Amino acid sequence: MPAITRDEVAHLARLSRLALGDDELDHLAAQLDQIISAVARVQEVAAEDIPPTSHALPLTNVYRADEVRPSLTPEQALSGAPAAEEQRFRVPRILDEEA
Amino acid sequence: MSTPTVMKFEQALAKFEPVLGIETHIELGTNSKMFCGCPTAFGAAPNTQVCPVCLGLPGSLPVTNHAAIEGIIKIGLALNCDIVEWCRFARKNYFYPDMPKDYQISQYDEPLCVDGHLDVEVEGETYRIEIERVHMEEDTGKSQHVGGATGRIQGADHSLVDYNRAGIPLVEIVTKPITATGDKAPLVARAYATELRELVRSLGVSDVRMEQGSMRCDVNVSLMPRGAAEWGTRTETKNVNSLRSVERAVRSEIERQAAVLDSGGRIVQETRHFHENTGTTTSGRSKEEAQDYRYFPEPDLVPMAPSREWVEELRATLPELPAARRKRVQQEWNLSELELRDAVNAGAVELIEDTIKAGAAAPAARKWWMNELSRRATEQGVELAELPITPEQVARVQAMVDARELNDKLARKVFEGVLAGEGAPDEVVAARGLKVVSDDGALAAIIDQVIADNADVADKIRAGRVAAAGALVGAVMKASRGQADAGRARELILEKLGAS
């Protein structure tokens, strides 16, 4: 049985916002199956009582003072925008209300 | 789409028991944003308060605002929460155009504050609202929908996004399920939101203005048949932007869900949107797939471990909280329940108190804020506290009234002048020449004229009908354009007519 099904791969593509064609999905499904089978080795490690590590170094409490710093100009902010209008980023119509 | 039918509220409550949950988002009033140094002022020109960090530009990194963490800890403490010894930020992953990084920095299974409560009163009864968690996150940008008829998202042609709001510190306060409120459920929800707003305002960490979105409520409602043990499926109603709407949204959802359940239908777990104009909710997103936010610890930020010393320092800075203050002022000012509630609802308690501190007597301080100034705030559509007048200035005006330099009518003119930006009360008095005429010489001349003009009334007074003096006092006030000291005028009239 494969580690991941074609349907799951299609679901991942939607979650990842990638409009993939059928060929690409097929190709990826095979590769992901191989990779996931390989990385599943992490499950061999008997690690019930092992704490997880999320950061390389154990730093804590890094803060900045509540001070205002210069912002970009609107021109700079919008300089890379694919489309802009009324000093705002113009985006295609949005289907859903905010999640 | 068929029109959803509703069941009458009383009928719904006879059959079902509601369970509520309220998630409240509060924008903190820090100088700078949550993770960058951009300012947070409301209403700035679009995209003028953005930088690589809050625009989510490639390569940018967040750094946590210390004052925001102070603010949330104060809120947590005021809500009787435990402040955890160690926690992390997490990324909440979902794509949305107004979210610059397409993930929100939030907290997931490690919130900063847990297990608190807030007591609220409804019709003399106290309800303890348990707080599940209070966590820190960042706000999103704002989209404006263009094209289509309504400016709403449906039918729009495209949208324009302003990221000024993106990255403003946001505190989310989540209640545990609120049960056993019965037909009081809508009122309890509203009382909770009101009390929470008061509480946060008293801490000075946010302006908590629902109409500007610095406080926003999402209301979860489910129903279970009376006597049942298991809760029903809940809906989450968003877009609830006033205290009144909180109450209406709960009521409307109860009525709608009751109708669905009563007709044998099932409640769909979904997001719904509240509409101010109709007071009803409509279904939000049509979820093709369940959301999967793929939370994981935010690798760009390090864990927070607030020291116990810091937490205690912050606890020591907490002001008297609204409930305690209310109890105290009710006694001190000798208010009825109703008078107290009015003052609370008007957001006037603190203002009245500060006015008293500045030297005014309690009844006078309350009178000005609750009548004249409340009226003006309502006219202008602003909160009482936003009127450009300070408690010290109100106390100053009252001091002039007490000294009989002003009467109430003139005092209102002084307020008018101060609110119009003409300066401090003394400046307005000087500039407008507002001064009670209590100088006997000046008054005497006016009184003589008034007596001459109203000989018949004068005769009645001479004949002993002292009550008729009111008409002459009125005439004196009119002749002096309100500036006469009415009390002194009456004395002088009676004196002159030998009726004293």
Next chain:
Amino acid sequence: MSELVKKSAAELGALIAAGETSAAEVAQAHLDRVAAVDGEVHAFLHVDAEGVLAQARAVDGRRAAGEELGPLAGVPVAHKDVFTTADMPTTAGSKILEGWRPPYDATVTARLRKAGLVILGKTNMDEFAMGSSTENSAYGPTRNPWDLARIPGGSSGGSSAAVAAYEAPLSTGTDTGGSIRQPAAVTGIVGAKPTYGGSSRYGLIAFASSLDTPGPFARNVLDAALLHEAFSGHDPMDSTSVDRPVPPVVEAARRADVAGMTVGVVKEFGGEGYQPGVLARFNEAVELLESLGAKVVEVSCPNFGYAMPAYYLIAPSEASSNLARFDAMRYGLRVGDDGSRSAEEVMALTRAAGFGPEVKRRIMLGTYALSSGYYDAYYGKAQQVRTLISRDFDAAFEQVDVLVSPTTPTTAFPIGERADDPMAMYLADLCTIPSNMTGNAAISVPCGLADEDGLPVGLQIMAPVLGDDRVYRVGAAVERALEDRWGGPLLAQAPELEAK
């Protein structure tokens, strides 16, 4: 070719400081070299000759004005295209960012400028630093100056090739799983991964935030140390930046001795899958260390075998989130916006068109590992493995000062050989990944040519967190002894590139 391009960075800095040449002259010599060979090597994605000369003249001006400048002032550096530069495009090797001009400089970029380094241009890389060959660049592969049919390593392959081809004496890279050390090894130069947090990530377009580390490339250990020192150190814009002094790497590189040190050989790295010529050179290097006065012991790190699977869960998970922002809304490519499609559709079309196959693979893999239902089994387990690897390192560094291994199991492989075989490609980082998982300092220095193909082999030296000086000290000792043996740098044995 000009003699100037063969000189070390330290020599160039000294010559410029002494007025024997100028930054402008040095810049011109390197621009000429780039013009001559980069058509074949393709190390650069962007070179703006005019801009380079302007920078160089500005440095000469600063010096003329009496400004105190560092030892690398006026020395050219090739800058990996993953760092934002306000005056040059920044693409991270991706089509999705084609032509993007960031409105800000990365901290590393700003520090290069401050130190007076002249940024020659932006170097090619695997798209978003995902890869070990630079074949994943959307702008075509970079070629290894030792054999143009072979890969220069990756992801910082443009940077390694630029230095190996004498196009620049120095270059910057980023190391997430070996992306500096492996390219350095296969091109016969020096590449160091500083301690995580020792060099700032602000303005580094993120691949895997908890692993990404900026570091230097150079043709010798001292030059690498000088560059390391120039751009490292605490950065308040990066929350994960270490607030400690930069370890004394330059002093260590000058010291170049191993007397009294204990060197551990990682038992688990070797045997099957390792090219015999690589193992032969590595074993000689170990013998050399012993002959130089180091005590050599074998050390077992039993969990290092799980580092690669854990890495291919953690890095893609973080990447899937980091790369979400490339959504066609605020910057970069937008595909399919024909007025009828929704933002959601345009996002998905743009990302499908703008990302290459390896990036898509890793986004999908990371999305999978973070999904509800899979998180504990994959991402969660991988984080536990991270703890185990850290314990292995801790135990090892109780016995030894540094650990050594081959940098990568094979020499440079032919372009195309592993292009569609991700698992084979991933093996290139087998020995380098453990140090990324724990944030340790590590370096790769040349240790000879493999007998079977005459291509360079790298020796990896690993030290504890903030023990960066140790890897430079040992690396410099090895370099000095080997160059004595070879009668000059290893790179002198590389074939001359024909100027075209």
